[in-house]
Amino acid sequence: MSDLISKLPNVGTTIFTVMSKMAAEHNAINLSQGFPNFPVAEELKSEYKKVIDNNYHQYMPMPGSPKLLIEVAQKLQLHYNRTIDIENEIIITAGATQAIFTGIQAVVNKGEEVIVLDPSYDCYAPSVELAGGMPIHVNLNSDFSVDWNKVEDVISKNTKLLVVNNPHNPGGTVFSQEDIEALEQIMDRHPHLYLLSDEVYEFIHFEQSHISVHTREKLINRSLIISSFGKTFHVTGWKTGYLVAPEPIMKEIKKIHQYVVFCVNSTAQAALANYLPKADLGQLGAFYMEKRDLFKKLMKNSRFELLDCQGSYFQVAKYNEISDLSDVDFSIELTQKHGVAVIPISGFNKDKHDDKLIRFCFAKDEETILKATEKLCKI
Numbered sequence: 362m363s364d365l366i367s368k369l370p371n372v373g374t375t376i377f378t379v380m381s382k383m384a385a386e387h388n389a390i391n392l393s394q395g396f397p398n399f400p401v402a403e404e405l406k407s408e409y410k411k412v413i414d415n416n417y418h419q420y421m422p423m424p425g426s427p428k429l430l431i432e433v434a435q436k437l438q439l440h441y442n443r444t445i446d447i448e449n450e451i452i453i454t455a456g457a458t459q460a461i462f463t464g465i466q467a468v469v470n471k472g473e474e475v476i477v478l479d480p481s482y483d484c485y486a487p488s489v490e491l492a493g494g495m496p497i498h499v500n501l502n503s504d505f506s507v508d509w510n511k512v513e514d515v516i517s518k519n520t521k522l523l524v525v526n527n528p529h530n531p532g533g534t535v536f537s538q539e540d541i542e543a544l545e546q547i548m549d550r551h552p553h554l555y556l557l558s559d560e561v562y563e564f565i566h567f568e569q570s571h572i573s574v575h576t577r578e579k580l581i582n583r584s585l586i587i588s589s590f591g592k593t594f595h596v597t598g599w600k601t602g603y604l605v606a607p608e609p610i611m612k613e614i615k616k617i618h619q620y621v622v623f624c625v626n627s628t629a630q631a632a633l634a635n636y637l638p639k640a641d642l643g644q645l646g647a648f649y650m651e652k653r654d655l656f657k658k659l660m661k662n663s664r665f666e667l668l669d670c671q672g673s674y675f676q677v678a679k680y681n682e683i684s685d686l687s688d689v690d691f692s693i694e695l696t697q698k699h700g701v702a703v704i705p706i707s708g709f710n711k712d713k714h715d716d717k718l719i720r721f722c723f724a725k726d727e728e729t730i731l732k733a734t735e736k737l738c739k740i
């Protein structure tokens with residue numbers, strides 16, 4: 362047997378897996394991994410039960426359930442005034458993760474560079490490496506805003522793709538009008554670049570509204586835009602999402618999609634197709650804002666300093682008044698000694714630099730938020 366040569370030699374167990382495992386071992390309240398612990402809408406559950414009885418158990422068409430594709434297209438029209446070509450510009454994916462992976466495989470060739478803004482969600486860089494490309498990591502500012510000059514400085518003829526995530530995990534930032542314009546100008550000055558816009562938290566934003574790339578005429582003909590039903594409908598375990606891209610890119614994406622999954626889970630797609638026209642997505646921001654505000658209010662008397670959170674369901678905090686430990690060691694101590702599991706932000710940085718910040722997930726029911734904040738305020 363010949364030696365196995367790892368294609369991802371630098372990838373180990375992710376910090377999410379480590380912290381969730383530690384949370385279970387120590388019976389800690391898990392505010393680490395980003396998943397909601399409250400019930401899914403009754404209507405969505407009842408649609409799922411119905412589709413089970415209605416025998417949606419065989420393969421769906423490769424790009425997705427025809428009804429779901431129509432419903433998503435209508436939502437894109439309603440929320441972003443964007444008209445898409447259902448035949449040629451969209452696929453349903455096995456979560457945003459598969460959309461990101463497949464999109465990157467379709468666009469990036471061997472030796473090409475892809476700009477990733479750190480701290481970043483952990484699946485971008487490995488997907489680039491598996492495509493034979495090279496991730497080029499650019500650090501965000503300390504408040505998680507983008508230094509667009511720094512981004513432009515690393516663009517070369519060899520740069521193929523820029524990855525952005527808005528609203529941002531873990532930073533909780535949302536692009537301003539100036540950010541979107543700066544992004545457009547960069548894309549304009551570098552016409553060989555493609556854009557991957559990860560918008561899985563598109564409906565979870567607070568005082569600052571979300572400007573989707575779907576609404577930017579100048580960007581959409583070069584952009585892959587990614588959404589997740591998991592985030593929008595609190596069903597992360599269903600692993601369903603979608604990817605919108607212009608026809609020439611989508612043609613290549615579909616070639617790969619068919620050999621990665623061929624098609625996505627039939628029952629989840631059928632249930633979502635029936636539920637989507639009834640769902641009021643405009644409510645989601647207010648729903649999560651209540652949770653963010655409750656968490657903030659209850660943490661007021663703690664020694665943590667909460668940074669501004671404008672979107673996503675993550676709250677970043679400084680702990681310098683409490684400890685000098687590294688963010689990893691502090692997160693371990695919080696889990697093991699104080700019974701609350703969190704994620705150290707350095708885990709999202711390629712260079713692992715440590716600004717002594719941790720991330721709380723507030724997508725939790727009131728009881729969990731109350732119990733966790735009670736523990737955190739005693740530290």
Ligand SMILES: Cc1ncc(COP(=O)(O)O)c(C=O)c1O
Pocket residue numbers: 395455456457458459482526530559561588589590591592597600601602
């Ligand atoms: C920024 C970001 N992108 C993508 C994903 C993956 O989404 P999905 O569960 O739909 O694959 C996540 C999940 O946490 C995320 O935070």
